[in-house]
Amino acid sequence: xxxVGVDLGGTKCLAVAVEGGRVIGERRVHTPAGGTAVLDALxxxxxxxxxxxxxxxxxxxxxxxxxxxxALRFAPNLPGVVDLPIKAxxxxxxxxxxxxxxxxxxxxxxxxQAGAAQGYDDVVLVALGTGxxxxxxxxxxxxxxxxxxxxxxxxxxxxxxxxxxxxGQRGCWERYASGGGLGRLGQxxxxxxxxxxxxxxxxxxxxxxxxxxxTxxxxxxDAEAQAVLAELGRWVALGLVNLAxxxxxxxxxxxxxxxxxxxxxxxxxxxxxxxxxxSGAHRPPIAIVPASLGEHAGAIGAACLFDAGGAGxxxxxx
Amino acid sequence: xxxVGVDLGGTKCLAVAVEGGRVIGERRVHTPAGGTAVLDALxxxxxxxxxxxxxxxxxxxxxxxxxxxxALRFAPNLPGVVDLPIKAxxxxxxxxxxxxxxxxxxxxxxxxQAGAAQGYDDVVLVALGTGxxxxxxxxxxxxxxxxxxxxxxxxxxxxxxxxxxxxGQRGCWERYASGGGLGRLGQxxxxxxxxxxxxxxxxxxxxxxxxxxxTxxxxxxDAEAQAVLAELGRWVALGLVNLAxxxxxxxxxxxxxxxxxxxxxxxxxxxxxxxxxxSGAHRPPIAIVPASLGEHAGAIGAACLFDAGGAGxxxxxx
Numbered sequence: 001x002x003x004v005g006v007d008l009g010g011t012k013c014l015a016v017a018v019e020g021g022r023v024i025g026e027r028r029v030h031t032p033a034g035g036t037a038v039l040d041a042l043x044x045x046x047x048x049x050x051x052x053x054x055x056x057x058x059x060x061x062x063x064x065x066x067x068x069x070x071a072l073r074f075a076p077n078l079p080g081v082v083d084l085p086i087k088a089x090x091x092x093x094x095x096x097x098x099x100x101x102x103x104x105x106x107x108x109x110x111x112x113q114a115g116a117a118q119g120y121d122d123v124v125l126v127a128l129g130t131g132x133x134x135x136x137x138x139x140x141x142x143x144x145x146x147x148x149x150x151x152x153x154x155x156x157x158x159x160x161x162x163x164x165x166x167x168g169q170r171g172c173w174e175r176y177a178s179g180g181g182l183g184r185l186g187q188x189x190x191x192x193x194x195x196x197x198x199x200x201x202x203x204x205x206x207x208x209x210x211x212x213x214x215t216x217x218x219x220x221x222d223a224e225a226q227a228v229l230a231e232l233g234r235w236v237a238l239g240l241v242n243l244a245x246x247x248x249x250x251x252x253x254x255x256x257x258x259x260x261x262x263x264x265x266x267x268x269x270x271x272x273x274x275x276x277x278x279s280g281a282h283r284p285p286i287a288i289v290p291a292s293l294g295e296h297a298g299a300i301g302a303a304c305l306f307d308a309g310g311a312g313x314x315x316x317x318x
Numbered sequence: 319x320x321x322v323g324v325d326l327g328g329t330k331c332l333a334v335a336v337e338g339g340r341v342i343g344e345r346r347v348h349t350p351a352g353g354t355a356v357l358d359a360l361x362x363x364x365x366x367x368x369x370x371x372x373x374x375x376x377x378x379x380x381x382x383x384x385x386x387x388x389a390l391r392f393a394p395n396l397p398g399v400v401d402l403p404i405k406a407x408x409x410x411x412x413x414x415x416x417x418x419x420x421x422x423x424x425x426x427x428x429x430x431q432a433g434a435a436q437g438y439d440d441v442v443l444v445a446l447g448t449g450x451x452x453x454x455x456x457x458x459x460x461x462x463x464x465x466x467x468x469x470x471x472x473x474x475x476x477x478x479x480x481x482x483x484x485x486g487q488r489g490c491w492e493r494y495a496s497g498g499g500l501g502r503l504g505q506x507x508x509x510x511x512x513x514x515x516x517x518x519x520x521x522x523x524x525x526x527x528x529x530x531x532x533t534x535x536x537x538x539x540d541a542e543a544q545a546v547l548a549e550l551g552r553w554v555a556l557g558l559v560n561l562a563x564x565x566x567x568x569x570x571x572x573x574x575x576x577x578x579x580x581x582x583x584x585x586x587x588x589x590x591x592x593x594x595x596x597s598g599a600h601r602p603p604i605a606i607v608p609a610s611l612g613e614h615a616g617a618i619g620a621a622c623l624f625d626a627g628g629a630g631x632x633x634x635x636x
Contacts, residue, residue: 065600074600122464136564138461138468145456145566146440147601152563155596157556159477167596169559238475241487245470246454246564248463278473278485282383282392283465 004046005059005110005303007103010077013041015049016296018303021114023296025049034080042086043093057097059302060086061106066148070100099305101144103298104151107291108135109142110301111253115293122249125291126153128236129256132174136247154178158238176235179258182211185231189224197222215261226264233268240269241276244286255291266290322364323377323428323621325421328395331359333367334614336621339432341614343367352398360404361411375415377620378404379424384466388418417623419462421616422469425609426453427460428619429571433611440567443609444471446554447574450492454565472496476556494553497576500529503549507542515540533579544582551586558587559594562604573609584608 002019009031017025027049032041046058064075070087072078090098101109108125111117117125121140127133132154136143143150154174155167162171163184175181189195190206197220199206201213217225240252258265270288277286293300320337327349335343345367350359364376382393388405390396408416419427426443429435435443439458445451450472454461461468472492473485480489481502493499507513508524515538517524519531535543558570576583588606595604611618 138456138463139459141457143456143461143565146568147566149601150456150564150566152566155563156560157594158475159479160556161477165596169594169596238478242474242560243564245473246468246561247461248465248467248470250464276475276487278483278487283467 007298106301237272325616424619555590
């Protein structure tokens with residue numbers, strides 16, 4: 001069965017054709033402004049990547065909230081797009097079955113069907129970047145929740161007296177375990193004289209330290225920068241422990257830009273997780289592995305929405 | 319279909335016979351010490367409540383960790399019970415199918431099939447007592463996780479610098495949103511002169527204030543005690559918000575001793591929850607309702623493990 005998946009992003013649409021879990025074609029176009037233009041672009045890029053071959057369906061991953069009818073209800077990063085009935089409009093234009101889901105949900109399903117989460121029936125994907133995205137597979141099926149909003153793990157509160165979050169709460173996980181959170185840890189280290197190389201990369205001003213200065217210094221082998229990454233690892237692990245207590249997964253798959261430093265972050269995450277998980281002695285170890293599909297995860301997962309476990313249960317598919 | 323459910327507790331076993339979701343018989347016996355004696359007691363009370371009628375199966379809810387083979391692996395509140403193969407031993411003694419699950423999981427399923435969670439396919443049960451227990455229904459099925467440990471929400475960390483928890487972490491939800499947490503809030507209020515009636519009930523010593531002094535004064539109409547319950551409600555709501563972001567449920571069902579005060583606690587929980595949930599404007603309201611089966615929830619749920627959604631998926635049934 002050949003299917004097409006499109007990952008609709010704020011700046012580009014990435015389309016793939018997938019057969020047997022393998023990508024056999026890829027296209028990308030800029031994301032235009034406005035709902036009708038977005039629909040036209042999605043239809044065009046899907047047709048283009050299909051290349052005239054027979055297609056069983058088109059999956060679309062979107063950066064926002066999707067209702068059960070496949071309409072995009074709320075998408076803060078797509079100006080001019082409100083209440084867009086993507087499924088209905090694309091089915092009319094393409095004459096093919098269309099499924100629409102949240103982009104993080106699609107990326108989770110992509111890693112489960114074709115990436116680092118293959119073989120795990122209970123697995124949580126956490127994408128650590130500017131913010132934190134997430135997705136959950138339980139019993140081999142995507143967990144969508146009542147409204148398709150499940151997996152919004154970045155706004156888990158880890159400290160009600162913590163820094164304010166744009167969401168209106170304080171101390172959300174993504175205030176700590178994100179690029180911005182790494183920058184704040186690095187600023188504190190630099191101000192306290194614990195990050196000489198990082199401070200040099202930031203031009204000498206502790207307030208100018210950003211996440212990339214820390215990852216760059218750590219990659220050079222700078223021990224102080226690696227210590228800051230270990231602090232970040234503890235915050236990552238703290239959220240993972242909460243998720244482990246709630247979901248009891250076999251594995252966590254960590255994606256997003258922060259994970260590109262590899263074991264410089266993953267090793268401290270694993271060490272802190274093992275220390276923090278209370279029931280660790282009574283259950284098999286939980287694997288913590290990096291995602292493997294990179295920027296293609298969402299498009300591949302959208303194409304895989306037509307696989308058995310992706311559509312329907314847990315929670316109904318749009 | 320008539321089934322039997324037994325809730326194995328640290329002090330007593332409560333057995334019910336259930337048909338069509340209704341309890342048609344009930345027995346209780348003391349829980350004896352030692353694995354063999356526990357098996358004998360379970361077999362006897364199950365046969366007794368069945369009363370000679372034809373039974374489709376026996377479900378058992380146990381206070382601990384259950385593996386996929388129906389063995390009780392770890393039960394801190396049952397002295398002398400280690401690695402007890404309950405399913406295999408009871409099936410041999412009774413000649414009937416036996417299913418075994420965690421007691422909080424059973425209570426969740428009981429409320430889902432015959433109590434306050436009826437009609438909800440995505441619902442989280444939270445039991446607020448000495449600690450916090452929990453259970454999750456996703457897409458109409460019990461969520462068990464990879465090892466049957468899902469739903470351990472009481473050890474969600476809400477403040478990594480908070481009070482130490484016997485589990486080894488700091489600032490677990492059950493340090494705050496529990497009887498002990500209420501006592502600590504009351505002690506602080508009494509020491510600061512904000513709880514005159516509570517202090518009187520505790521004999522005049524702020525350090526002697528316990529949760530029941532606060533609930534008693536609040537039930538009398540004491541405004542200061544009700545303000546302490548509202549503080550507790552905010553801690554309850556904070557954990558519920560984290561669970562809402564992860565699971566996207568239609569409803570929370572709150573059980574356990576603390577909920578016996580009713581709206582004195584539920585009203586502040588609902589108010590704080592509505593304020594704290596970031597995406598509240600973009601989704602249908604999430605109901606927060608009290609559990610309705612009381613101490614029978616676990617036994618009824620154990621009996622209902624033979625209903626379609628209880629057994630098997632999500633996560634395999636033992």
